[in-house]
Amino acid sequence: MKNSHEDKGYLSHSLKQMDSQMEWTRIRKGQLGAKLVQQITRENKKQRKRLWVAPTLSFSFAAFALIFIATILSSSITTNQDSNSPILQEGIHFNYEKNHNNQREPVLTEQGREQSVYPLDADQTIDTIIGEPNITLAITNIDGKQQIESQAFYLTTTAGRMISVHTQSHSQPINQWVEAFLPHKHFPSKSYTAYEVDIAGQHGVIQLNNDVNHGSSERLTVITDKNIYYFYSSGTFYPEEMIRLAEMFDYENEW
């Protein structure tokens, strides 16, 4: 920066360069993107609830009674569904431990790790991956229902490059998500290309960046009945590597 302000032209040039001289890591961008997806999903759930609740206020007593019965029936169905879902049990699959901020957070036990969707031995099959993944867990209680979100981070043989997988639950039909992740049929974006891939019988979408000047995230997205898995790379994105990793996931173990 010495002599940078000898003339305003140079200062303007230095200011123009500032943006490109700062780098926000792709992992953090991916993490924030996953949080945004969760927030929007929660908002949609709330909206659906509001749409359902508002008209019921104007119903007569008879209608109210019918809804009341229907609600009891539907809640009993929900309970049954929940009991059939794979359950993460405290003390068996995870324990609460205090982090460096002295806050309690769930940490997977060895059994929990082994029974997770994430392969622990991916490094045995994929040469570019080193060791077991670091898996983080977040358990929230939304509307009395336990919601589990998790992330896995795989180190690679390239210094500084990491593969991160962000998992979030969803309740929409799979084909709607696939359609949403693919380019718009009539107005496709020029900044990225996306195409559908089969991932061990699950629906996947590869998204590649066409525009090097914009940081559009390259990723593989796998959509199952329960979850959406976002696969990111903090460095170069190799679609074949991601597909191989995604194919190793044990989707029957989904939480």
Add this chain to the structure above:
Amino acid sequence: MDANIEKHHKIMALYDLHSDSILKYVGMLIQDFHKAEDITQDTFFKAYQSFDQFQGQASLKTWLFSIARNSSLDYLRKQQRSKLLFTILSHSYKERTRSTEQVVQINEDIEQLYSALDKLKFTYREVIILRKIKEFSTKETAEILGWSESKVKSTLSRGINHLEKLLLKEEHYEELS
């Protein structure tokens, strides 16, 4: 396709395209890149909530920057109200440096310029970021800030002069030391 899913898709496409730029803008504006991540998330969430009301008078990018600016101002006002500002200012450089390192990596070449920018009056800083760093046109900058174009031009001119003075001063101190 479900309208909400289509909207969700559009917002995530916008996130892919503009989140880097929004994060850096907010980070430079409020001098806290950790908080900038929260505000970036908030910006896209608010965009999702009010997407149907977007009139198309401005570009989507300009619209997103307006939301990000308003969220940043809200945050700064809250900070002031809770009287934390003094604490933050008294430790501003130290806090900002630590906070920045963990979230974004800043090239050494621009450290001095970045530091000088931090010391500028808020209005100067925000107009310089939008016009000179983000390279918005005068018209677009006026739309984001809610100012007249002539105010953008005059504030930018004064801001650049102040920035030059700050850089000269820092260079002078460097030479003395």
